[in-house]
Each structure stands twice: as structure tokens, then as C-alpha cells.
Amino acid sequence: MDQSTEHLEYVLGCLRERLAKIEENIAQGEKEIEGMHEYYWENYTEMDQYGYEDFDNQQALLGQINANQEQLLLRQRFLRMMDSPYFGRVDFVYEGEEEPETFYIGIGNFSREAGKVPMVYDWRAPVSGLFYDYDKGQAYYDAPGGRMEGEILSKWQYKIRGGKLVYAFENDVKIDDDVLGRELGNCSDVKLKNIISTIQKEQNAIIRNTKDRILVIQGAAGSGKTSIALHRIAYLLYHDRKYLKSSNVLVLSPNSVFSDYISHILPELGEENIREMSFDIFAYHQLKDVVHDCEERCDQIEKELKFPEDVGLFAEKQSKEFAVKLNKYALELEYGLMEFSDFKFKKMEKTEEEIAGLFYSRFPDIPLLSRMDAVMEYVTDEYETLAGRDFEEDEKLCVREKFMEMYENRDLYVLYSRFLEESGYPSLPRVPREERRLAYEDVYPMLYLKYMLCTCAENRNIKHLVIDEMQDYSYIQYEILAKLFSCRMTVLGDRAQTMEGVQRNVMDFLPQVLGKDIRCLSLRKSYRNTIEIAEYAERIVGGTDAELFERHGAPVREVIFSTVEEALQEVLVQLDLEKFETAAVLVMTQDAADFAAGYLKCRLEENGFDTEKRFACMDRNSTIFCKGLTVTTFYHAKGLEFDQVFTVYKNTDRTPLHRQAKYICATRALHELCMFEVDFGG
């Protein structure tokens, strides 16, 4: 047995022992909990009348439950480590010492007994930085007690699966790229995978950045932005357990399956999953008292694809200039909207002047439409104190109604529509609430106006916000986000993947909106695609400054067909789900996706393919990312990747938005890409 295997056996043995002890602790803990329950039920009638004993019992029970929970989590981690206890090793000699120390690095800390020196270090521990940041030679890491300097004598990389050593390499011959190449050459694990064994130096600097409140990562398609953002969250959770819990982190996701797509990274890294939110759904919830329905981003994209010459006022209405106009309008409403009058309810009285005085002088900082509530509460409190009694509920309603009558109008829909008209834009249709469907171009401006006119509850529970695909959010959306969240942020994106005709660089305005303490870092190296695919994709957008990872594959196949059916027939010929785990047919519009999905599903079923399990047509309502073949639009495929991609488009699809769409499709492919054009004449 060689040294590597011997050490592995030794660590696995220790893990087994520790697991056996944990099992004992869990069984013992469960017994204790059961005993406490029994004791309680047998004795609760005799416990002291003040509840002290009851309280003590509850505390003890809670303590035991927490202790057991901790043991269960440890068991989970160590069971995972039985499969692969570590993936790296650094032999490091501290300055002034002679003997090197060996550090094994894995998914989590492991020591033979709780509190003893670890046999394996968590990849997020300070010492593990040596593994990611340095080759052999002088190196240092920053420990809580200060900087630790020394020399790396050797560095090793291991692949261990099912407790068996697949390979072990000493790392001074630039094996990094070999190992990474092998990892990237594998078929996708269906969902996004953790990359802890091959994190690159430039990526590590971002993951371990704790200094900057707002970190913006700009990077080429496939440069690992999403992966890094999630590893960064895992790192921050590990280093700041007291302040940050998984439930304090929120991801703004680009599509409805994204949450499923990233769902197993954090649990794999021993953390609980984080929350995810679609901004469009959030906006709808915020406006549903005012309108019946709101269009989503995908409705807007579909419109732009179908009627490219009539893109409407979308861009204009999301701009800074438009937000400035809305600000001005909100200021004008300060006086224009108010119709103060004398107030009288039973013996409670106030003159028009008194109310206006309170409104403008006492509560000037409260947004206009929420301010009258403050005035009402003030006046009511005053009266109730003097009268020595509180109003009944129905009286309160009556009082509120009278106060609210002092607004000429409180309907946000009407106010926004008036603004449009006054500013020279077409107004909104005058229809009852049940028929109000808000066009996408008006959703965020109306929400912006709402937050100017009504108090917006800042989301204090969220302490870290991740914004993926940052280029897809507009100025006005960032203004809204800034009002909602004042927490730390990781913002990531790629301007080359903008879903509009013109590529958007949000860094042009982000510092104005989020403040100056933004650090912007870029990732130039792209890992997802083979060289052939990446170079092809670059040509679509006229080049990017991405550095490509040297991994070769089949050339991109470009074929022209006369009908969509012929193109889809060829998809069936080329589709290789023996070789690949995931494949996708990506098209421009939802109609095209529905047609392709219907056609392919029928043909696949004729051939005995299990479409229940291995086929999906992904649309705005999908929430699961599946193995097998997915048919969807380019905009739903944002942020995802597939082993084999077929893009089917028409030869007439030639607008700048189509170009962006093709780029997004092409960069989704890991190993094989087919670009199928259908000749519609034209």
C-alpha cells in the first residue's frame, strides 16, 4: 500500500470511530429527551405554581434538542466525508521552524475528538488559503492571531470517491490545469456543482473577500460567477456564524428553475440553503392591491422579438431621466394631492390649518400617502388620552376614512397614469381594478412611485443580497433595490449577455445608486465551454476579452434547414443522451419552444424514450431543472448549462436582440453545440 492510500485508510478509520461515537451520543440524547418528556407529563400538575420548574425543564429540553441537532449535523458532514474526506494537502514549514506541518483540506473540519487538532481542515479555514493561492515556495496566510509566514514544500491534489483513491498528484508540475481540465471535461452533474477542489486563485480572492460591503463581479460567460457567489456565501456563513445565517441571505434569481439548479451547492458544503426570489414576482406582490396582473420580463422580451421596430418606451421608462421626472412629480403631489378640511368626529375636532400644520411640520419625513396615518394616530392618541378611553374598532375605521378623504386621490394606478399623461406619454387604460394589467415597461416605474409615496418596510432580516445577471436590471430597479436592502451585496453579471439590443454596463450608474463603497472585480477566464464553442460564441458578439480555458471538443455544427421539422428531426439524430447527462433545444420564443417540445416529445415517445423522467419543456412556471432533454427559450436558459445544446432559429432572426440571444444559447453548451438555422426566405 502506498503512502497516500495508507493515510486515506487511516483517516477513514478515524472517521468511522468518530461516527460510531456520534451515533452513541445521538441515541443517548434521544433517550434523555424522551425521559424529559415523560418526567414532564408525569409531574407537571405538581410543579411549583410560579412556573420556575416548568421553565427550567423547558430550558433543559431545548438545550438537549440543540445538542442533538448539532450531532446530527456533524454526522451528516462526516458521512459525506466518508465518501471523500479531503482533496488537497499542503506541506508547510513555518518561518523559524525546521519540520513541516501537513494540512489536509476537505469539505469540512475533522478531528478524532471534538476540540482536538484537525486531521482535515475546512476549505474555508485560513490555512486552506495556502492551497488555493500559492505554488511551491514562500507563502503566508492570515490567521486570527496574525500573519503566518513560511514556505510550502509540497502541494498535493487528490480525487477520492466512495472512500477509494482515484488519483493523487503532487502539484508542482502545473497539475492544476490537468485536474481542472478533467473536471470540466466530465458531463454536467445535472445541476451546478461545487468547485472547492479546483477553485482558482483569482476566484479565491473573491470568495474570501470579507472587506467590501458591495462586491461586483464582472466576468465572461462561464467564468464561474454564480459558482463563486455561492462559495462566497458558504465562506461568509462559516466565518461569521454569529451574525449571518442562511436565512439572512437572499438571491435575486434570473429564472424560475434557477433556485433548483443551485439548490444542492450549499447543502453539499455543509450549509443550509439560502432563499431565492424573482424580482418580477416580488413586484407583482407589491402592486397586487393596485392592479390585477403585471407583465413579466419574458413578456417584454417576447414583444421585442415579435415587433422589433416597436420596442415601446421600455428603455426610456427604466432610465435615470424617467426616475428624475417621477421624483419631481412626487414632489408636486405634496401640495397638489391634498384637500385639507376641518375634522370632526364626536368630540374630537381639528381645524384645517391644524391638520395641515401637523402634516407638513410634524411629519415631513413620512412619505406622502403614509403621512395622514401618522397625523391620524397623533390626533387620536391626543383625544383618547384626554377622553380617558380608546376608540372601538368601528370608530377607528370611521376616523380613518375621514382623514383619508383629505387626499384628492390615493389610487397609485390613477396617480401614475396622470404622471404619464402630464409628461407626454400615453396614459394607462381607465378600467376597473380587475381589468388592470400592467405592461412590463410600467411595472417598476409604478413600484418606484409607490416607494416614494408610501413607507417601504426595509427588509432587515436580509443581511446579504446576491444579484445574479446584474446586467438584466435597470436603473430604476436598482433604485428600488437600494430602498429595500441596505445590506452587504454580491452583484454579478456579464454585459455581453444583456437581454436587450444594446449591451448594458450597469457600472455606469451603480455607484450613484448603491454608494461609493463598491469594489468591482473581474474574471476573465472562462471555464464552461470547449475552445471551439467559446470561440464561436465570441464571434457572434464580435469578440470579448475572455481568456479561454484550453479544452478542446467537437467543432460547432452549423446547418441550414428548410423547415423547423427538418431541424428538429436532425436534433433527434444528433441527440446523445447515452453520452451526455443533459441536452437542450434552445429557441427564441415561447411559441417556438412549445412547438418544438410538442414535436420532439411525440417522436421521442415513438422511440420508447421515457419523456416522463427525461424530458421537459421549461417555461415561466417551471421550477425543476431536469436530467435529459430540456426545450426552452434562451431567456429561460439564462445562468444554466447543458452538455449538448441545439439552437434552432430562423434566418430572419437578425436583430441585435437575436444576436444577444444566440450568444446566450451558444455559451450554455459545455461540450457540443449545434446551430440550426431554418430558412424562411426573407
Ligand SMILES: Nc1ncnc2c1ncn2[C@@H]1O[C@H](COP(=O)(O)OP(=O)(O)OP(=O)(O)O)[C@@H](O)[C@H]1O
Ligand atoms: N474553478 C473551477 N473549477 C471547476 N469548474 C469551474 C471552476 N470555475 C467555474 N467552473 C465551471 O464553469 C461552469 C460555469 O460556471 P458558472 O455557471 O458559475 O459561471 P457563470 O460565470 O455564472 O456563467 P454564465 O454567466 O455564463 O451563466 C460551471 O460548470 C462551473 O462548475
